[in-house]
Amino acid sequence: MADATYGLWPLVVLNTLLFIVFAASFFHPKTQRDWRAMGAYSAFLVALFTEMYGIPLTDYLLGSWLGPRFPLLKDTHAGGHLWNDVTGWSGDPHLSPFHLASYVAIGTGFWSSPAATPCAPSRERRSPECCRSTPPQAKSGTTAGTETSLR
Template sequence: MQPADYGLWTLVVLNSVVFILFAASFSRPRSWRDWRSFGAFSAFLVALFTEMYGFPLTLYLLSGWLQTRYPDIDWFSHDSGHLLEMLFGWQGNPHFGPFHILSALLIGGGFWLVAASWRVLYAAQSSGQLAVSGPYARIRHPQYVGFILILTGFLFQWPTLLTLVMYPILIVMYVRLALVEEREAREMFGPRFDDYSAQVPRFLPFMAGRATRT
């Protein structure tokens, strides 16, 4: 392991704080459910940046297999943490590789969706109305979809064993939170929410023709 590539704990803290505060400024968690889901999202980021700059646990655990299959790669260099570029034989700078570019698009799109959704949701909640405009005109839970896009983007950029384990857990958490929020919205808005949910899909815009009241 190259000393200059890892053990950069200041960068672990700095990146974790910046991204967590950035996400918090967009999502503005308020209820205990918001804080619980945001806490899990934050834990994902801390685990990610710990391996990205602190200690490459995934590379360490897989080093024997990786060195056997790909003997020409220095698996403890920082660039090798971009596992998908390495495994698919990308020869250039991994920061310009296809998976890293896809990652940037997903992360950027996710933050944009969370920010755009929050503005609509805040205005609706302030006036006691159901959020049905902006991103909410296409899907019922754009903020959760935005966070999932961000998580997916980070996995494409820097996959680790821990974040791969956390990823489906977070997906399940967001789905359950969405179902709870829909039950509450149905109790509050009644037929108005039923009409909305019958026309607008829960998570995937292209499922509009199959939207249900479940």
């Protein structure tokens, strides 16, 4: 590896075990369903930390296919920005149009999440005025499995 930011497999193992033990200290699986949920969480952590410290999945899957065509595709952080290599962007990968568009998309998501919160159902309040659209049952004339005639 040309860059010290990838290939840190002991860090992958350490972080994965640390997070699994931390979760297991609060969530004590008892049933088969609990163990399945804990296994899914553990698999997510393995994938997350492998992507962060081991090798990015896109580099792993596309590296042998795109490697001869794009010499900049290396096992470095800058080499992981595939769109820059494909389009020929030669500047800082974090200032490319693709990265800037992703910043805007992330900011839009942060902005829209609290904006949608008043319409989310809650146990305390269920008022129809907080919803912006009419439910499909009211439009079709059916409610709770019973049909009414529209005359």
